[in-house]
Amino acid sequence: MKKKIEIEINKILNDKTSGSNDLLSNIHALLFHNSANLCELKFIIHKLKKAFPAFSGIQNYLYNLERTINRKDSIRKFFQDFNHTEKSVYGNIFKNALPYLKKKKNILTISNSKTVFEILTRLASVTKLSVFICESRPKYEGRIIAEKLASRKIKTQLITEAQAAIYLGKSDCVLIGADSILKNGDAINKIGSFQLAILCKYFNKPFYVIADKLKFSSNNKFIQAEISGGEIWSACKKRIRIKNFYFERIPKSLITEIITN
Numbered sequence: 001m002k003k004k005i006e007i008e009i010n011k012i013l014n015d016k017t018s019g020s021n022d023l024l025s026n027i028h029a030l031l032f033h034n035s036a037n038l039c040e041l042k043f044i045i046h047k048l049k050k051a052f053p054a055f056s057g058i059q060n061y062l063y064n065l066e067r068t069i070n071r072k073d074s075i076r077k078f079f080q081d082f083n084h085t086e087k088s089v090y091g092n093i094f095k096n097a098l099p100y101l102k103k104k105k106n107i108l109t110i111s112n113s114k115t116v117f118e119i120l121t122r123l124a125s126v127t128k129l130s131v132f133i134c135e136s137r138p139k140y141e142g143r144i145i146a147e148k149l150a151s152r153k154i155k156t157q158l159i160t161e162a163q164a165a166i167y168l169g170k171s172d173c174v175l176i177g178a179d180s181i182l183k184n185g186d187a188i189n190k191i192g193s194f195q196l197a198i199l200c201k202y203f204n205k206p207f208y209v210i211a212d213k214l215k216f217s218s219n220n221k222f223i224q225a226e227i228s229g230g231e232i233w234s235a236c237k238k239r240i241r242i243k244n245f246y247f248e249r250i251p252k253s254l255i256t257e258i259i260t261n
Contacts, residue, residue, distance in 0.1 A: 002040070002043070005030075005034060005040060005043070005044060008030050009030070009044060009047050009048065012026050012027060012030065012048075013051050016139045016141075016246075017112055017139050017140075017141035017144055018112065018114075018141075019111065019112050019113040019114045019115070019116075019177060020055045020057050020058060020177075020179045020215070021057065021113070021114040021115055021177075021212075022112075022114045023052070023055070023058065024055075024057055024058050024061060024214075025086070025114075027048060027058060027061070027062075028061070028079070028082060028086075030044060031044055031045070031065065031079075032079050035075055035076070035079065038069065041069065041075075042066075042069065045062050045065060045066055048062055049062050053223070054179055054180060054188060054222065054223070054225070054247055055179050055180065056179070056180035056181065056188075056214070056215050056216060056217040057179070057180070057211075057212070057214040057215045059217075060214050060215075060216075061082070061214060064078070065078055088261075089212045089261050090115065090118035090119065090122070091122075092261035093115065093118075093119060093210055093212065093259060093260060093261045094118070094119050094122045094123070096259050096260065096261065097119055097123075097208070097210060097259045098123075098126075100173075100206070100208060100257060100259065101119075101123055101173070101175070101208075102123075102126065102127060103127075103172075104123075104127075104172040104173050105127065105128060105129065105130060105172060106129075106130045106131075106132070106170060106171045106172050107120065107123075107129065107130075107131050107132070107171060107172065107173055107174070107175050108131075108132040108133075108134070108164070108167055108168055108171040108173070108174045108175075108196070109131065109132070109133055109134070109145075109174065109175050109176055110133070110134040110136055110142065110161070110176060110189075110190055110192050110193055110196060111134070111136040111141055111142060111145075111176070111177070111189070111190035111192075111193075112136070112141035112142065112144045112145045113145070113176065113177030114177075115177045115210050115211065115212065116145070116175060116176065116177045116210065117145055117148055117149065119175070119210055120149060120154065120175070121149070121152055121154070124152065124154045129154055129155065130154075130155040130156075130157070131149055131154060131155065131156050131157070132157050132159055132167040132170075132171060133145060133146045133149075133156060133157070133158050133159065134159055134160070134161045134164060134192055134196075135158055135159065135160055135161070136161070136190055136192060137161065137192075137232070138231040138232050138244060139231070142158060143158060146158045161192045161195070164192075164195065164196060164199060165199055168196065168199045168200065168203055168205060169203055171205060172205065172206075173200075173205055173206040173207070173208055173256075174196045174197070174199075174200050174205065174206070174207045174208065175208045175210065176189050176190075176193050176196070176207075176208070176209055176210075177189065177209070177210060177211060178209050178210075178211040178215055178258075179215070179247060180215055180216075180217050180222070181209070181211055181215050181216045181217060181258060182217050182219070182220045182221075182222065182249075183217055183218060183219055183220050184220050184252060185252030185255070185258070186220070186222075186249050186250060186251055186252050187209045187211075187249070187250045187252075187255060187258065188222055188247055188248070188249055188250075189209070189247065189248070189250060190246065190247060190248075191245050191246055191247060191248050192248075193248060193250050194248045194249070194250050194254075197250050197251075197254035197255065198254065200254070200256075201254055206256040206257070207254060207255055207256045208255075208256055208257050208258075208259060209250070209255055209257070209258045209259070210258075210259045210260070211258065211259075211260055212260060212261050213260055213261055215260075216260075222247075222249050224245055224247065224248060224249075225245070225246070225247075226243065226244060226245055227244045227245065227246055228244065229241070229242025229243065229244050230242075231244055232244050
């Protein structure tokens with residue numbers, strides 16, 4: 001059984017294109033399906049806690065589940081409560097976001113955030129919407145959310161990060177998700193988000209971050225982990241050093257509003 005669980009864990013760990021909320025949904029499903037065996041449940045929690053240090057939503061979820069186990073509270077109730085919250089979270093975020101977004105016709109975003117997708121889908125039902133999406137190298141997960149939005153008949157344009165300045169000038173705002181909101185109000189999100197915040201400052205455009213409360217961290221710690229440069233250029237000559245980071249910090253001073261549930 002443990003080998004099967006290891007395969008499922010590795011499937012989650014090797015997912016480099018899903019947003020943190022999609023990853024959390026997959027983690028929740030894995031833990032729920034193995035909740036009858038306490039030893040296996042603890043094993044999965046231990047493995048995942050070490051694997052996602054920068055994802056506050058995942059860390060908070062695992063911490064709360066671990067605390068539930070240690071207190072011998074109802075694990076079943078924990079999973080039921082999470083399912084209930086997950087169903088309502090996007091509706092609540094949208095309700096709070098609508099006053100900021102209802103007059104925004106052209107929105108620029110980056111990466112593949114489930115929260116951003118859910119909010120844009122709801123927004124398109126109340127206003128005529130056009131979305132510019134940065135492709136988000138090196139895994140190009142911007143293509144995923146672009147296809148999903150286009151399938152909902154939302155006007156969608158995919159751009160490279162190098163074109164961000166051109167299209168931000170045509171946008172009403174930038175809307176991004178977050179992998180973590182630090183205690184001091186800084187946000188952690190996919191690489192490229194920081195430059196969008198700087199461009200918003202230049203163009204005097206709002207820069208909005210949307211995140212559920214589970215993403216809020218109790219500290220200001222962020223370690224920018226470096227990933228294999230082969231993802232950017234696999235045939236690169238050894239004398240060329242390639243830098244590859246997935247996540248970065250966006251200072252609170254550049255964020256217009258953090259919108260949550």
